[in-house]
Amino acid sequence: MACDPLVMAHLPPLTRAESDAAVERMIATEREHGHVFWALDRKVEGDFIGFCGVLPPRAPIFEYEIGWRLAHHAWGLGLAREAAEASFAWAWQNLPVPTIMAITNLSNTRSWGLMERLGMVRYPAEDFDHPDLADDDPLKPHILYRIHRPEPAAA
Numbered sequence: 675m676a677c678d679p680l681v682m683a684h685l686p687p688l689t690r691a692e693s694d695a696a697v698e699r700m701i702a703t704e705r706e707h708g709h710v711f712w713a714l715d716r717k718v719e720g721d722f723i724g725f726c727g728v729l730p731p732r733a734p735i736f737e738y739e740i741g742w743r744l745a746h747h748a749w750g751l752g753l754a755r756e757a758a759e760a761s762f763a764w765a766w767q768n769l770p771v772p773t774i775m776a777i778t779n780l781s782n783t784r785s786w787g788l789m790e791r792l793g794m795v796r797y798p799a800e801d802f803d804h805p806d807l808a809d810d811d812p813l814k815p816h817i818l819y820r821i822h823r824p825e826p827a828a829a
């Protein structure tokens with residue numbers, strides 16, 4: 675998944691070793707915090723289709739962050755949305771946070787399209803250049819979306 679040019683069109687591509695290291699970091703984050711970008715398996719088919727979940731605050735934004743990446747064969751089926759809605763439901767129940775944010779590039783229409791389908795709102799005043807990317811990297815300019823914890827239903 676992490677070396678498929680279609681999947682990584684708006685992300686820095688990873689070597690096998692970098693992808694393995696990222697998985698190790700995910701496992702360590704899950705152990706320390708109890709949540710991460712979780713692996714997604716389809717219930718019936720049992721195949722691995724990607725990841726989605728909420729990461730604890732980290733540089734450069736220092737807020738809880740939802741993120742996703744699906745293998746190409748799993749796009750266009752509503753699976754990312756289903757996984758993101760399940761991740762929000764888990765987060766609102768288990769994390770004491772008023773908001774969750776997401777970041778992407780303006781060119782990643784599929785990712786910010788999903789943010790909008792989920793009811794997230796863009797904060798244009800918080801557009802930023804990602805500090806981990808080179809100045810001439812076209813992926814450097816980032817946009818930020820946020821969602822607020824839903825109000826409890828009236829009794």
Ligand SMILES: CC(C)(COP(=O)(O)OP(=O)(O)OC[C@H]1O[C@@H](n2cnc3c(N)ncnc32)[C@H](O)[C@@H]1OP(=O)(O)O)[C@@H](O)C(=O)NCCC(=O)NCCS
Nearest residue numbers: 681742743744749750751752753754755777778784785788
């Ligand atoms: C971003 C990404 C996760 C979005 O995945 P996705 O499958 O497009 O998103 P959704 O789960 O919301 O699915 C929406 C599509 O499923 C279709 N769909 C089919 N059945 C559906 C259902 N039951 N419910 C909802 N949508 C359904 C929708 O019509 C829509 O189709 P379209 O893409 O033709 O408009 C995916 O494109 C991806 O992994 N990209 C590469 C990695 C990446 O860039 N990650 C983000 C970095 S910031």
